[in-house]
Amino acid sequence: MPQPPMPVEPFRIKTVESIRRPSRAAREKALRQAGFNIFAIPAEKVFIDLLTDSGTSAMSDRQWAGLLTGDESYAGARSFYRFEAAVKRVFGFKHVIPTHQGRAAERILFETLVKKGDAVPNNIHFDTTQANIEVRGGRAVNLAAAAAYNPDLDAPFKGDMDTAKLDAFIRRTGVRRVPLAMLTVTNNSGGGQPVSLANIRETSGVLRRHRVPFFFDACRFAENAYFIKQREPGCGRMSLLAIARAMFACADGATMSAKKDALVNIGGFVTLNDDALAERLRNALIVGEGFPTYGGLAGRDLEAMAQGLEEVLDEEYLAYRTDQVAYLRALLEEKGVPSVKPAGGHAVYVLADRFLPHIPRHRYPGWALSVALYREAGIRVVEIGGVMFGKKDPRTGREVYPPLEMVRLAIPRRVYTVSHLHAVADAFGRIAEAKETIRGLRIVYQAPHLRHFTARLEEV
Ligand code: F0G
Secondary structure, X not given: OOOOOOOOOOOOOOOOOOOOOOOHHHHHHHHHHOOOOHHHOOHHHOOEEOOOOOOOOOOOHHHHHHHHHOOOOOOOOHHHHHHHHHHHHHHOOOEEEEEOOHHHHHHHHHXXXXXXXXXXXXXXXXXXXXXXXXXXXXXXXXXXXXXXXOOOOOOOOOOOEOHHHHHHHHHHHOHHHOOOEEEEOOEHHHOOEOOOHHHHHHHHHHHHHXXXXXXXXXXXXXXXXXXXXXXXXXXXXXXXXXXXXXXXXXOOEEEEEOOOOOOOOOOEEEEEOOHHHHHHHHHHHHHHXXXXXXOOOOHHHHXXXXXXXHHXXXXXXXXXXXXXXXXXXXXXXXXXXXXXXXXXXXXXXXXXXXHOOOOOHHHOHHHHHHHHHHHHHOEEOEEEOHHHHOEEOOOOOOEEOOOOOEEEEEOOOOOOOHHHHHHHHHHHHHHHHOHHHOOOEEEEEOOOOOHHHOXXXXXX
């Protein structure tokens, strides 16, 4: 196995935040108090936090400087115009509507377009797009190509849409029932895998033929653009900005959680070309988020987003960013820890049921691994498996599990160094040596929806 290059951080550190590893006894106590649910552990008691890459980025000196120059006028703030120009430069759409985060952008878009009985295809929906469609009485339909579901296949673009399926789906459902279609870049729920420019163009072709509006869920568009440059024939000489523009030129608009690839701690937006739809979205925005030139954010937040969008397409940064994830994946492989191939753009997805074959699915091996990592080293990860997605079959009363039982190690942007990654891999190494001692769990309390956030469990 050739090692990927050791990523060298293309920044130096001038502000630091201390982190502490609580003692073993303190970790044990925290686990018990949290009902063996690491969502309930206070962040102060976490040493290395890989729960999410969302809103956890370190801002640059220039972004922090922007906080001081932010214009806090209610209407028409200077910071809005700078933000609008930054979004237009990268995305190229006519209208830019700020929101407080990604799901608020999704809410105003779906509230306006989706009616009961409608269907919205995507490669794979993220939970919040799915939920925002379902609360309107719509159906969120996943049409990713088969590769997305094969964790062992090392292919360059496992986020691709199955365009033949998409075409057949629209014909079968009827265009009237498909108010829009989406592509999530990178495909978070499918391992953080990218979508190729060729596939974006094909998807666009199908949707244009049927006159179905095409929106990106663009949270990690920069990481996707970098993978296109690295992996797609004919794209190696394009600038990352040109690739991003080529991606967005295929679509009618995008929703964005700026908490990912705009390198900020809060923020989002919708951007689109259609004048009439933009007006309806602005009206929805005013009711729930704020005036259209701030959308639920402070002027300083708009400054930070504008600056983040100017920084994120830097090639050295994206090389380091994606190498960092690939490097962690390789370290884990050396320790005998199986994970989805290839590494995603923002996270490593460990195959927990393969790593802990002695724990049956109904004892939640992914959850057990998340507990073991906290217990061993104060590391926090998120289970994406039976607790998050297990559903009771209404006929048999038995729980049905998702095809993959994983834990996601999401890497915050510009926050942890290579030595932190080694600390994570070393913790896995120690766990691997005594993995038969890890116990499964049983759920003792669960909420009716999204149970993973608040469930309480005990070890069996
Ligand atoms: N779309 C995708 C693909 C996402 O990954 C997320 C958030 C959202 C939309 C919603 O954005 O959080 O700003 O409202 N993903 C985070 C994660 C929470 O941990 O993957 P938001």
